[in-house]
Amino acid sequence: MENKAQKKGFFDEYLPYIIVGILFSLLTYWYFWLATIADLTYIWQYVLKMFTLDFSGQIIPYSELTRLEQGYVSIFGPQYETIAPEVIRAFEERQHLLPWVFLAEFCIFAVMLIIQGGRKGPKCRKTCEMVEVHSLFQRIAVLGNILVMLYLFITGFSITFGNITGGGALGFFMRDTHEIVGLFWIPLWLLITVIAFKDHKHFTRLSSKWSKVFLKGLYTHGQRINYLAFVAFGFILCFSGFWLWFLSMDILPHAEIIQYRRLILFGHFMGSAVITFFVGETIYSYVVAIRGYLPGLISGKYPKEYLEEFHPEVLDGV
Numbered sequence: 001m002e003n004k005a006q007k008k009g010f011f012d013e014y015l016p017y018i019i020v021g022i023l024f025s026l027l028t029y030w031y032f033w034l035a036t037i038a039d040l041t042y043i044w045q046y047v048l049k050m051f052t053l054d055f056s057g058q059i060i061p062y063s064e065l066t067r068l069e070q071g072y073v074s075i076f077g078p079q080y081e082t083i084a085p086e087v088i089r090a091f092e093e094r095q096h097l098l099p100w101v102f103l104a105e106f107c108i109f110a111v112m113l114i115i116q117g118g119r120k121g122p123k124c125r126k127t128c129e130m131v132e133v134h135s136l137f138q139r140i141a142v143l144g145n146i147l148v149m150l151y152l153f154i155t156g157f158s159i160t161f162g163n164i165t166g167g168g169a170l171g172f173f174m175r176d177t178h179e180i181v182g183l184f185w186i187p188l189w190l191l192i193t194v195i196a197f198k199d200h201k202h203f204t205r206l207s208s209k210w211s212k213v214f215l216k217g218l219y220t221h222g223q224r225i226n227y228l229a230f231v232a233f234g235f236i237l238c239f240s241g242f243w244l245w246f247l248s249m250d251i252l253p254h255a256e257i258i259q260y261r262r263l264i265l266f267g268h269f270m271g272s273a274v275i276t277f278f279v280g281e282t283i284y285s286y287v288v289a290i291r292g293y294l295p296g297l298i299s300g301k302y303p304k305e306y307l308e309e310f311h312p313e314v315l316d317g318v
């Protein structure tokens, strides 16, 4: 009896995570086994080879290749056909498929908004008792992160949609600045990861002063999933973005690193596409579904009634 009750408790507790986990597994299966034409056996061998600190992607020893094959490898990198056509094909496909993915996400959020009966908001505005939720430091960090991520989304997807936007001076400027702003985002991503790590069972604030650093309150399940996605896919973006920038090539493609760059660009794009959904969900639930979040983020204060009604999890920590 006791065991049964515990089991039920487990599923009740972790259902949102299980659902997201299952959906994510299906998405991974679709992406890697159905949608991609990358040679997965080769990629697996490549990943294993990296553990021996060989990043070239040359699985068959160079000396065993014919002279013609060696010529190809010197120019295009090893086994060009395994990842490159995937990237090129996917580059074309991303431009055609991604708008539909974004449209589908937009429709999901629009339907959710209709079901909940439109935007909700605080009943009183100026007459309410105000509660301080964010310190100046937190406001600068969170607002800075929003602005920098906004820039990275716009400039990143301008690279993806390069064929549609048609290039030009603006496109060039955005391509050029994306990675520089991206480098700046790496410490910012780390900072947000740390200050938003606020409700783990082993986490305790030593004194109330730490509430000026770590964000207040606890997470709901949905918020925690969004936080974990920010950490995981933000890491993928920072890691891959850093290497893409660091290994920038000269005019001639460099055979030893080009295959690694292709693989890492593949991961970078995947990270950016997935994080978009979770960021979209965060924007929807904080800003679109409920009025009054952004003004509070700027001033640091929210009406008490607003917190009681919409974010009791924050009021707990104030």
Ligand code: HEM
Residues within 6 Å of the ligand: 094, 149, 152, 153, 155, 156, 157, 159, 160, 161, 178, 179, 180, 181, 182, 183, 185, 186, 237, 238, 240, 241, 242, 244, 245, 265, 268, 269, 272
């Ligand atoms: C919110 C975070 C970020 C997002 C949403 C994002 C998004 C993107 C997207 C969509 C692309 C184009 C991928 C493609 O279609 O092939 C891209 C390319 C790129 N990103 Fe990011 N990115 C982010 C962070 C970073 C960071 C932190 C860096 C590190 C410096 C970075 C460096 C690069 C570079 C170098 C490329 C160009 C790759 C190439 O075409 O050679 N990105 N990014």
